[in-house]
Amino acid sequence: MRSRMGMLAVVGLGLCLTSCTQVAKGLRAANLGEDANRLAAAAEKVESCDKLKVEPAIQEEYALGSALAIHWAQQSGGLMLSGASEEKLNAYVNTVGRNLAMQSPRPELSWTFGVLKDAENFNALSAPGGYVFVTRRLLQGVDNEAQLAGVLAHEVAHIVLKHALHQYVSVKVSTCKGAAVTGAVVSTVASKVVGASRADGRLDLDSDTGLMGKMVEGTVDAFGKGNRRDEELAADALAVELLLSAGYDPGEYSLLLGKTTGGGGLLANHPSAKDRREQISRLVEARRNNADPLARVDVASLQRPALPAAFAVVGPVKKSTGVAKDAK
Template structure:
């Protein structure tokens, strides 16, 4: 029951309990005190909306790190282990280095080049998926590398996730979690440690940002709530928006955006991407339309140079490393 309804019910019971001969002044005083507490509670709940602001960079990194751990656990771990204990053979590290080179080159073309961008490969060979978190964390499943035909397609997947970070799509989910948690605490419907409650209160009374590094319990709760929302998938418009920015990043980095379109078109629909994820046919149509608007009358991009756009092959050593590393059993890491 919401705060307003709880209060109205309580006040109603107080009135109904009054004797027929008239209202007891004591009951009126009690009701007045309760009404005052209600008013104070509603004011605090309204203040929770102040938490719906962009987090500080420190707050963003803290949230991103917590979500990154969550993604790695659910994705079967990172492909960074040495193969058969041989120091000279590190298939996971070869893949890690390759994906980071491609990813950081794309991120450098974005509007947030100074983030500490981190890219990794998750040992999930069943789901064609990639995920990202605030602060510049981007992970792709092993299945992606086993599916793409060239480096341009790999770059397209990474560029799409980079766009989600730049556009702060997951931050919107995080802000919603902050506001909701704050309101629940004010209404007495959620129990947090005193320190976590104080941290939320400080953000509510201050500029809306939180110091999550000092409150790991609060960080864990908000990260879990954010992850639950992200699991449902982004909205259609957010996905389209990320695809459009990805196309610009690809061109800026010298890749042919048509490779990314071909990848989207050839992949099968995956229900693991979330209930809100748009169909691939809609994404392809949106992407084709957007790229067409970037081209000039002669088929050129007016703002971005298209000379030398390429579709480079995947790095042979990285693909050899992928074939040499046995996929892990898909399970959550404790």
């Protein structure tokens, strides 16, 4: 398996070849030798890889999402589903989450919410196809249902806005270009990705575990680099709309963000908690003062429901361990 730096070098060369396609074709037309022919052929293959930049089919989204969901669960010690108390907690989180998802532009997804056993990391994660998880540690830090709803709404927004799918598409394109630049298809996986670039750009992940594993590995690696600042703010903006639609006070979500240190994620390109809270305040104020009475929000009527008895199973509140992770 190539090193990460090696892959970056290959992809960089691929991008160069893309811009040189016409030059290479000209060299071949001028019959300047076999090297020019090989360069032109590689450039054409690289150019073909851009056909992978299409919206994945819903079956492809579900396949990727389910595999990523299994990965997140395994990395976090599994799901809290042992015994009646944990099952009640899981049912509660699903009720809150699905209510928010039904307010979103993608209510038709098979939305699934769960609590991970991880008691160390203040974390929320999501995967394409409607999978949303929160850690036990995060639940120990929320004060009411509105704060929980804010976290879930933010993850729902990432799925609706297809941020992870955009990263997945980039993985497909880079895999294809890597194979094209080397001049040979070095694996069955690469062969299928290159083949998809010559068809409709979509992959049948369910039919090939090797292909599935490679695409999940690449997407998880892309997740580690984090979402862009504008994507995080966009997810917060949509989360505010979902919260208002469901009758929750977004101010409570803002208070929860204030409990985290160092901003909303692990990387420098994430917006700070201060920036996120200021945006939430502006959005709520705009809805409060909206000239359209149907769009205007009565902030005083927004709800901050208490947590149910089932919540006791998460255990006592712990002191913050630092930056809140927000993996997508």
